Amino acid sequence: MRYGVIGSPVAHSLSPVMQLAGWSELGVQAEYFRIEIPAGGLERAVPLLLQAGLDGWNCTLPHKGEMFRLSEVHSPSALQAQSVNTVQVVQGKIHGSSTDAEGWSRALREIWPNSLPPKRTLLLGCGGVGQTITRFLPSIGCSSLTLINRDPQRAEKLHHELTPLVGNRFPIHVLDWNMPNMTRALSETDLLIQATSLGLKEEDPLPVPKELLHPPLRVYDTIYRKGETLLVRVARERGCEAEDGLGMLLHQGALSLEIWSGKPAPLTTMRQALYQAAGRET
Ligand SMILES: NC(=O)c1ccc[n+]([C@@H]2O[C@H](COP(=O)([O-])OP(=O)(O)OC[C@H]3O[C@@H](n4cnc5c(N)ncnc54)[C@H](OP(=O)(O)O)[C@@H]3O)[C@@H](O)[C@H]2O)c1
Numbered sequence: 001m002r003y004g005v006i007g008s009p010v011a012h013s014l015s016p017v018m019q020l021a022g023w024s025e026l027g028v029q030a031e032y033f034r035i036e037i038p039a040g041g042l043e044r045a046v047p048l049l050l051q052a053g054l055d056g057w058n059c060t061l062p063h064k065g066e067m068f069r070l071s072e073v074h075s076p077s078a079l080q081a082q083s084v085n086t087v088q089v090v091q092g093k094i095h096g097s098s099t100d101a102e103g104w105s106r107a108l109r110e111i112w113p114n115s116l117p118p119k120r121t122l123l124l125g126c127g128g129v130g131q132t133i134t135r136f137l138p139s140i141g142c143s144s145l146t147l148i149n150r151d152p153q154r155a156e157k158l159h160h161e162l163t164p165l166v167g168n169r170f171p172i173h174v175l176d177w178n179m180p181n182m183t184r185a186l187s188e189t190d191l192l193i194q195a196t197s198l199g200l201k202e203e204d205p206l207p208v209p210k211e212l213l214h215p216p217l218r219v220y221d222t223i224y225r226k227g228e229t230l231l232v233r234v235a236r237e238r239g240c241e242a243e244d245g246l247g248m249l250l251h252q253g254a255l256s257l258e259i260w261s262g263k264p265a266p267l268t269t270m271r272q273a274l275y276q277a278a279g280r281e282t
Helices: 015-025 042-051 064-070 076-081 100-111 128-140 152-166 179-187 230-237 246-261 267-277
Strands: 002-007 031-036 056-059 086-090 093-097 120-124 144-149 172-176 191-194 218-221 241-243
Touching: 002 015, 002 042, 015 031, 015 246, 015 267, 042 064, 056 246, 064 093, 064 128, 076 093, 076 100, 076 128, 086 246, 100 128, 100 246, 120 128, 128 144, 128 152, 144 152, 144 179, 152 172, 172 179, 218 230, 230 241, 246 267
Parallel strands: 002 031, 002 056, 120 144, 120 191, 144 172, 191 218, 218 241
Antiparallel strands: 056 086, 086 093
């Protein structure tokens, strides 16, 4: 069996170690490659992936939206997310699914079993991952949702898309990215979902001023890297419960493996391989 992760950059992706450990535990000989495909190159690359005999692939930044467009069959999860992070090739046809939101919710349930449904939720960053998570919120519920994005039009667009999905189940507010708004929003938030790409690079600043982080606020940073992200470290120092995106990566990857193999994923083995590669304890 032949799989891979496509994206740009993918050189540091931890998916291969986790997926190969999973396949090995299932007793299946499989390959899993990192495949760098630059932005704008997906349409030309897909026929080459099929020619190369890939049985499926994970799809990461910046291709999830384009992969949705190029998929020939969409699972309900892909339709809900309007994005594809898992492709399965079935009789030459591209079947697209999205395991990001379910992976995020499983990670959240695992660390904070009593926190779902999230109560007052603030989403910082309305890019691909932020959109996917919030489109999933109506099915698990929350009491209010605030959207803040550097580019305010992106937050407005997401608000517009969410409105028919959410109906009158909970209010959605959109705020501009500035200090007074962040201060107000964070003082009224139970769960901060950090979904900007700030924190990927060592030199990135904190996405929110540290003075605004107070318990009982919980912080879920979708970013993961070797060691803690700056936001998680500072939030913990300030007494907040905080977690990074490694658990989300694990669960979305395990769900991908279940789609490909049709079997329950060996979560313990995959977790051990992933956390070891990330230099973490399980
Ligand atoms: N843990 C996991 O399994 C998992 C899964 C998927 C993604 N992720 C993480 O989530 C992050 C976002 O992924 P994505 O697919 O949503 O990316 P994306 O679609 O490119 O969106 C990037 C987001 O980050 C914001 N942003 C970028 N630079 C910023 C800056 N300097 N200041 C403020 N905001 C900034 C963007 O705001 P603008 O709209 O203003 O540009 C946008 O909201 C990635 O870095 C990835 O590591 C983790």
